[in-house]
Amino acid sequence: MTTRGQLPEAMLFDLDGTLFQTETLLLPAYHATFDELRAQGIYEGETPPEERILGALGMLLEQIWMRVMPESPVAVHQEADKLLIKYQVEGLQEGRGVLYEGVAETLQTLHAKGVRLFVASNGLEDYVKQVIAEMGLEHLFEGLYSAGEYQTRSKVDLVQILLEKHGIQSAWMVGDRSSDVEAGLRNNLTVVACDYAGFRDAGELEGAHIRIGRFAELLDYIS
Numbered sequence: 619m620t621t622r623g624q625l626p627e628a629m630l631f632d633l634d635g636t637l638f639q640t641e642t643l644l645l646p647a648y649h650a651t652f653d654e655l656r657a658q659g660i661y662e663g664e665t666p667p668e669e670r671i672l673g674a675l676g677m678l679l680e681q682i683w684m685r686v687m688p689e690s691p692v693a694v695h696q697e698a699d700k701l702l703i704k705y706q707v708e709g710l711q712e713g714r715g716v717l718y719e720g721v722a723e724t725l726q727t728l729h730a731k732g733v734r735l736f737v738a739s740n741g742l743e744d745y746v747k748q749v750i751a752e753m754g755l756e757h758l759f760e761g762l763y764s765a766g767e768y769q770t771r772s773k774v775d776l777v778q779i780l781l782e783k784h785g786i787q788s789a790w791m792v793g794d795r796s797s798d799v800e801a802g803l804r805n806n807l808t809v810v811a812c813d814y815a816g817f818r819d820a821g822e823l824e825g826a827h828i829r830i831g832r833f834a835e836l837l838d839y840i841s
Contacts, residue, residue, distance in 0.1 A: 624840070625731060625732075625733065625840050626733060626788050626789055626790045626808065626840070627733070627734060627786055627787060627788045627789060628733060628734040628735070628736060628760075628784070628786045628788070628789040628790075629728060629733055629734075629735055629736070629789060629790045629792055629836075630736045630737075630738045630777060630780065630789055630790070630791050630792065630802075630807070631735070631736070631737050631738070631792045631793070632676065632737075632738065632739060632792065632793030632794060632795065632798045632812075633737055633739040633741060633746055633749060633750075634675045634676065634739070634741065634815075634817075635675055635676065635793075635794040635795065635812065635815035635817050635818075636718075636792060636793050636794050636798075636812045636815070636833075637717060637718065637721050637725075637737075637753075637755075637833075638715065638716075638717055638718070638721075638749055638753070639715070639716050639717065639718055639815075640672075640675055640715075640815075640817075641672060642714060642715050642716050643706055643709045643710065643714050643715035643749075644671065644672075644675075644706065645668055646705070646709060646714065647702055647705035647706040647708075647709055648665070648668065648671055648702065649665055650701070650705045651698055651701040651702045651705060652665040652666075653665075654701050655694065655697065655698060655701070658697070660693075660694050660697065661687070661690065661694060666686050666687055670685055670686045671685075671686050672817050673685070673817060673819070674686065675795070675815075675817045676740060676793075676794070676795030676796075676797050676798070676817070677740060677797070678740050678765055678771070679699055679740075679741075679742065679766075680695065683695035683698055683699070686698075699742075703742055703744060703745055706745060706748075707744065707745070707748050710748050710749065710752040711752070715749065715752070715753075717753055718814065718815075718833050719832065719833065719834075720832060720833045720834035721833050722753070722754070722755065723834070724833055724834050724836055724837060725755060725758050726758065727837060728836070728837075728840075729758045731840075734760050734784070734786070735758055735759045735760060736759060736760055736761045736762070736763060736780055736784075737750060737759060737761070737762045737763060737764075738763045738773060738776055738777050738780055738791070738801070739762075739763070739764050739765070740764070740765045740773055740776075740797060741764050741765065741766060742764060742766035743764045743766040743767035744766070745764075745766070746762055746764040746766070746767075747762055747764075750762055760784070761780065761783075761784065763776055763777075763779070763780045764776075772797070772800075772801070773797045773798065773800070773801035774800060774801045774804045774805065776801070777791065777801040777802070777805050777807070778805055781805060789807050789808070790802075790807060790808045790809070790810050791805070791807045791808070791809050791810065792810040792812065792836070793810075793811070793812060794811065794812040794813070794814075794815045794817065794818060794823075795817070795818055795822055796818070796819075796822040796823070798811075799811060799822070799823060799824070799825050799826050802826075803825055808827050808828070809825065809826040809827050809828070810826065810827070810828045810829075810830060810836065810839070811823035811826035811828065811829045811830070812830055812833065813829050813830065813831055814830075814831055814832065814833075
């Protein structure tokens with residue numbers, strides 16, 4: 619674990635709600651997904667409230683759909699997976715979606731200081747890689763790790779794979795959900811909780827070593 623004021627060897631970042639303002643891309647794709655599910659005749663009724671999917675960000679996809687439409691069969695969940703990623707990728711290509719304020723500049727500063735940068739996300743591989751590419755951040759990251767690519771059942775496992783693969787001894791886990799806090803603590807990392815997205819439930823960030831209200835505040839905690 620790295621102490622405050624000490625430059626960590628690496629920083630691992632969640633994507634949605636940490637680097638990327640997910641709702642700017644997600645919500646149009648979410649509504650398009652349910653329009654298409656209804657058009658296919660495999661879903662009836664109104665689109666579930668946006669709060670359901672926003673509150674599920676950070677979960678694995680199968681958990682997200684169980685929360686969004688628990689009454690629908692797995693086949694419908696799987697079709698929703700495909701449609702959501704399709705519409706999100708199209709949205710990215712059309713220029714939708716933005717980073718949180720200060721993300722690009724802060725990552726550039728950390729990279730220039732020699733900190734190794736990684737993404738660790740519970741999202742799909744194509745989505746994670748496409749967001750980073752479209753936002754122009756690819757050159758700053760040493761690796762992009764996703765549950766979709768590595769087929770992990772929890773972020774704890776994903777982070778463990780990342781650390782072992784790259785031989786990292788000291789790192790910070792930076793994220794906005796309980797899954798990020800758990801992944802950091804159980805891998806003996808310094809945990810930085812991002813308290814600005816608003817997707818989390820009460821108490822999710824308990825146990826974090828540092829809590830920030832703006833992304834650029836990261837720089838206040840390193841020498």
